[in-house]
Amino acid sequence: MLRSLVVFLLLTTAAAADTADGEALKAMTWDEIVEQARGGTVNWFMWGGADNINAYVSDYVAAVLKRDHDITLNRVPITDAAEVVNLVLTEKEAGITDSGSVDLIWINGENFRSMKQADLAFCGYTDLLPNNALVNWDNPAIANDFGVPVDGCEVPWNTVQFAFAHDSATLPDPPQDMAALIDWIKANPGRFTYPAPPDFTGSVFVRHVFYHAAGGPDALLGPFDQATFDVVAARTWAILNEIEPFLWRGGATYPTTITQLNELFANGEVAFTFNYDSAQFGIAVQAGIYPDTVRSFGLTDGTIGNTNYTLIPFNSPNKAAAMVVQNVLLSGEAQLEKARTEVWGAAPAIEITRTTPEVQAGFAAIKGHPSVVPSEELARAALPELQADWLVAIEEGWKANVGN
Template identity: 25%
Template sequence: MKRLVAVSVIMILLLTSCTFNIGSNDPEAKNWELIVKSAEKSMVTIAIEHTNPLVSEWFKGDYSKYMKANYDIDVTIIEQSILKTMDKLVGDKAGEVTFGDIDIILIENEGFKNAYNRGLLYGPFSDKLPNVKQNLDMRSLNMTSREGIKTNGYSVPYSRSQLSFIYNQDVFYETPTNFSDLIQLIKQNKNRFTYPDPRVTKEGEAFIFSILSEYIDFEDFLLENFDRVAFGEAITPGIDRLIELKPYLFENGTKYPQTIRALDDLFINGALMMSLSMQYNYVTDKLREYEYPENASTFIIPTGVATYDEIAAIAFNSPNKSGAMVALDALLSPAMQASKYNPRVWGSLPVYDAGVVPSTSLEGFTAMRLRSTTVGFNAFMNAVMPQFSPEMRAVVLERWEKDVLSSTDE
């Protein structure tokens, strides 16, 4: 019954202008108060599939406790493949099931475009969430686009990872501040750098994405009507740069490590001066385990590094849409973004935007004590790049294999 009341309230709020006299005089604030009130003592079900087991543990632990303590909402986690979740929603849609079993869908990689185009999602809702309006840039491409289509307010980012560079300060101390300087450093230390195969590793993919991004106007290719030919032309200068770099790579660029572990081993034994990671605290963890050289540290390129956001959406037939919105707003709260940022808990970067988020929302991050071998969250926030769509990725990898991998020295 509680779920039916919550659904009724949310539909009224989204379709009409509410003038109830509760608390704030701001109509939007009043509406949100009603949404929060209607979600009390309810249950929110979240469908999760993730490659990192710490994610489910965090949702079942810190996040669920936070929701219960602050909103009296019970969180239920369903661990199943995104394919199974989508199949269930497709069946519900065909059977005209008004109230389903799932409220929130977490999407680590792909799935939004298919779900959105098939009418499996509820929205728009993102502009209703106070923490979105306060801490995120609602006009940024990572907010307005996903998988090459407009999100139209049907999703929110909740977790982020970005590329970082690992280096040995015994080899060089001053770190490059742009990719031109990085390439010059690589040329000065011939055969002491490489990147893993971008076709099979996210780190390798992220490296070439970071190089190519300087030549791309993302807005031209992320907001629907992807032009494969135009994109291919746009990335050609970046592809040429990778070809130029190839003879300076380890083994003259004839072989690329097939795993990040293989790349790491080359760094650890001194064959390489750098490694790569998508985990911001990776070096500190490796130093703690005595696996890395004692003077290993981390840097990023301030002008921008490849960025990957994970997103959350609401099922079209969520039985508790108000509870789902409250749950997602809580997920974007400073308390929860800082909680998952803790490397001992999860180690996920915040999805906040540097030009928008107030300093008060960052207090939990600044209070967290991390070693100097870890790049700070502020540096990562300032180096966010738009995320490549699957279509863009396919073209990049095809060109890399055809033009870079197959190229030979003249």
């Protein structure tokens, strides 16, 4: 499906390829880059599972780019960024170094690590973006993506933190920490499940259990340690296998995507859903998918937060235009628009205090949705992401020891 879509794009998109290569672009002024980008097309491969996010990109962002820069933004929906990483790698192995199919990717975590290690990312240009000045690169959570230094190879877009959602009309007092949640699952057969890794939301739920089994993340931070992993993983698989018979459908099957879990929650088949982006709960209530009584919450022992980014592949033929897209995405105006609860409710990746007074006033005027736990409340118990090697080992271990 993805490959046929790429072929269609290559055959039908009249994209104006950059005449300058990456190194030449890095020697230009920003005004020269903007002129180089004019009239270009950017094929942005990004997760397409949320209608409001799709609308923000296809309507608001695309309109700004067309109006101000005569750039056409082509949003290409995908289910997993790993598909695009493999596509770019395949192109590199085929010797396609300046006419790739992908101009921009929404990415983070192990997929970024894979692209960086394989030299698949365009790097060393981010200081050229005027709106890069709005980013606090002194923040380790921004400067490192799942423990991997960004090194000018990607541009932050949003910050997120995991949260659970429940219907307060049917479950007024949800469990408040992981130990209590595990007990609740066993006491309420069939009312809980999670997507099977490598779905990124299912994977982060498993990591929360992994942290719980480790007594917290402190012993897991830093480079991957096989001996520590073996001890903690054994405890984790024991917990997950113990609760499996009490899951939805007796644990005989797992949802494969977060979309499927959301549908089970909307239909009342399970009592919880969860997401890295708690704003999605409010959007679902506004759309009439969830009842008004849905509320979201973190855990007293913490939930995992991270930053997500956009990345330009090394062989994008439209690097200048992709850089302009990234600069627009970083702007105070674009970050404010997606922070509005009726649009997306996304947390900004920039320092609001570095924006204009008008943008700061806009952020101050935003009123949170009652179904969305305030980000400030979540942040009081924020947990760090592990380095990517841990993620790979946990996902593979789950498949071998639980998902089998």
